[in-house]
Amino acid sequence: MANLTKNQKEIAKKYDKTKAYTLEEASSIVKEISMVKFDATVDIAVRLGVDPKKANQMVRGVVSLPHGTGKDVKVLALVTPDKEQEAKDAGADYVGLDEYLEKIKEGWTDVDVIVTMPAVMGKLGPLGRVLGPRGLMPNPKAGTVTMDVSKAVSDVKAGKIDFRVDKTGIVHAIVGKVSFPAEKIMENAKELIQTLQKMKPTAAKGVYMKSIYLSSTMSPSVQVDPKSV
Structure with missing residues (x-):
């Protein structure tokens, strides 16, 4: 097993990567474990129980993030x-x-x-x-x-963004910057997640929202418990 770097050891002290946290907790942790020297982007990845190859299970839409993305959109x-x-x-x-x-x-x-x-x-x-x-x-x-x-x-x-499920069944989106207060990251992520929940295709069977992860640029991801949203 490779030796951990100093930053990796610091990150390991701050959270348990095997645990699923509430969205509120994960929004704070993703800020704490960012070790880069610039204002990193915070991303969300939501794995859905859909088959994107089937037209009646395609999930695509738009959402207006209450606090914007923090990015200067050209x-x-x-x-x-x-x-x-x-x-x-x-x-x-x-x-x-x-x-x-x-x-x-x-x-x-x-x-x-x-x-x-x-x-x-x-x-x-x-x-x-x-x-x-x-x-x-x-x-x-x-x-x-x-x-x-x-x-x-x-x-x-x-801060209006469009999203679509990729070929592996995952929706990726930006939900802010590390410089955002944790509350704003949480509210942006919650807006996207709740929008996705309303878009469940009738043809999709079984668990719809399989997993949710928050991460920032060049940092590990934090698992979010879908039931906490």
């Missing part, structure tokens, strides 16, 4: 000229259409979220190979394809 608004000022006033970092479509075609994807209008989606279709793998393709269900561009941009900037 938003690109692909809109027609009459909507440009609306997008700028709402806080979009990049606003335009054809010039950005050309940049994306050339490989530029330096944004976190793309908001657009129904009329523009036809132009985005050919860029699916670039945007799809990066999770950047706008989607009406995520609220990023809409005529209300101002609201879409504002919501994303305020």
Whole structure:
């Protein structure tokens, strides 16, 4: 067995990695065991009892985190000229259409979220190979394809995130930063978990919420008891 580093020994004193904690406890522990020198991101991983290969068991949606993600989300608004000022006033970092479509075609994807209008989606279709793998393709269900561009941009900037179950049945999402008070991490995580609970597919059988883990960048994960939420 490999020798533990000094940091690993310190972390081992702070919690039991085999124990499932309440969400409140886990939110405090994940802060305590972060040993990096920057403001680490706090992530949640929820394993669901679904088969993502079956369309009737796909879990996908959006949630507005009450305290935001703590991340400065860069938003690109692909809109027609009459909507440009609306997008700028709402806080979009990049606003335009054809010039950005050309940049994306050339490989530029330096944004976190793309908001657009129904009329523009036809132009985005050919860029699916670039945007799809990066999770950047706008989607009406995520609220990023809409005529209300101002609201879409504002919501994303305020902490609205979209999520989907991956091929292994896990939903990954950001729920804050280590610098957040534990209470805010807990409330953000609780909002996502409760949203997922309401989305259980009728076709899913057995235990729906199998496991929940909180972790921060480059730190071990903390198990959360699903019954505590």
